[in-house]
Amino acid sequence: MDSKTFNQILEIAFEKRVSDVHFEVDNPPFFRGRGQLIRSKLAKLTPKDTEFIATRIMEQNGRKLPEDFKEFDASYALSNGGRFRVSVFRQRGHIGIVMRVIPPNIGTFKELKLPAVLAEIVKAPNGLILVTGPTGNGKSTTLASMLRHINETYSYNIITIEDPIEFLFTSQKSCIIQREVGIDTENFSSALKAALRMDPDAIMVGEMRDLETIDACIKAAETGHLVFSTLHTQNAASTINRMVGYFPPDAQEIIRQRLADILVATVSMRLIKDKTGEQVIPVVEVMRTTTTIQACIREGRLDEIKKHIENGSVQYHMQTLDQHLLQLCQRNIITLESAKRVTNSMDFERMLTFT
Missing domain, CATH: 3.40.50.300 (P-loop containing nucleotide triphosphate hydrolases)
Structure with missing residues (x-):
């Protein structure tokens, strides 16, 4: 995994309007679209891959990845304006990441079908x-x-x-x-x-x-x-x-x-x-x-x-x-x-x- 590949995966998620992207060791990235979790055809992730992703996220936030962390929340942004809310955690000794896509625009009450009250x-x-x-x-x-x-x-x-x-x-x-x-x-x-x-x-x-x-x-x-x-x-x-x-x-x-x-x-x-x-x-x-x-x-x-x-x-x-x-x-x-x-x-x- 490198920065280019990581960002390309996120750009696809953003363009396809999925709600979440999952990165877990021994699985390929998963996408959640229309409520369904979809297994991608990409290569399975290694411990080094998820550690790289977590480190990259922390670097963008001006922080280092603590060795003894259990879980933390952060955000991540793409150069095209795409933004994600990130949950980084440990599972079975490895690092896992779930990234929630933040919509690019803030909708009005009418656009979001929220009550006018x-x-x-x-x-x-x-x-x-x-x-x-x-x-x-x-x-x-x-x-x-x-x-x-x-x-x-x-x-x-x-x-x-x-x-x-x-x-x-x-x-x-x-x-x-x-x-x-x-x-x-x-x-x-x-x-x-x-x-x-x-x-x-x-x-x-x-x-x-x-x-x-x-x-x-x-x-x-x-x-x-x-x-x-x-x-x-x-x-x-x-x-x-x-x-x-x-x-x-x-x-x-x-x-x-x-x-x-x-x-x-x-x-x-x-x-x-x-x-x-x-x-x-x-x-x-x-x-x-x-x-x-x-x-x-x-x-x-x-x-x-x-x-x-x-x-x-x-x-x-x-x-x-x-x-x-x-x-x-x-x-x-x-x-x-x-x-x-x-x-x-x-x-x-x-x-x-x-x-």
Whole structure:
């Protein structure tokens, strides 16, 4: 493996619009396209090949490959503008690499088929907006689209803290500062504290991974900033439950009070294939923190939130995952079988029959 061959493989991946490239010892490179993992016809990779790839990635990031590493995240860019989010890890004593293709352009809400209400949500002058969902279901892309809308619409100072930096922004109406954990800053929590001294209007934290970062995000929202972040949770109720659960039991009641005051919205994502199998489209739960939902958060009545989201569909343009799945089925965009793989409801087919 040399730099030319490595970059050629990545250029092919970028041009063919695959989502991921896998490099593992004793296998040829694998590509993931339209959700399917495809084995390439290239030569099997040796331990020296994957070590070379990992070293090359680290060099571009201005770092050396540590001998004792177990896993780390980074980014990689091609000269033609193609960018990748990289996970480097050890498996069976060898180095493995998975590279996620970052789309070259940041899509608008309409282009990404995201709910138009997101434009209303980002109008909030301050508070916490969370995008949630499993890995690989469009959280980063959705966050980037929200920041694009703000960048084009408002005169804000936006600071992003990412690990690694994914989408590259050019300042338009807003000024955007992008900082990468491990290169520009030590960690999320220290970068957040520094961000508060950088005259921010909006702060985007790539992921809330620990108690310190969650607490810092809540404090930033409480002090008048608009804060965006992500969590690997399934829906609004599980998101609130997860955040509260990070804190000691004796602090959880006050955290519920604080969250009720600052939470603007949660946007929970799934990606699903359309009926043709050619396109992947988002299925989205949208919860906006109305006074009724604030009361549910404060009093720990999280099991009632889904009902209030359903009831707020007309007035507040909220929607549950099932409501969106029903719409997509009724419009003949997705199949019933695809919807049933995503829904948690045992009654989905009956709901479809009676709507």
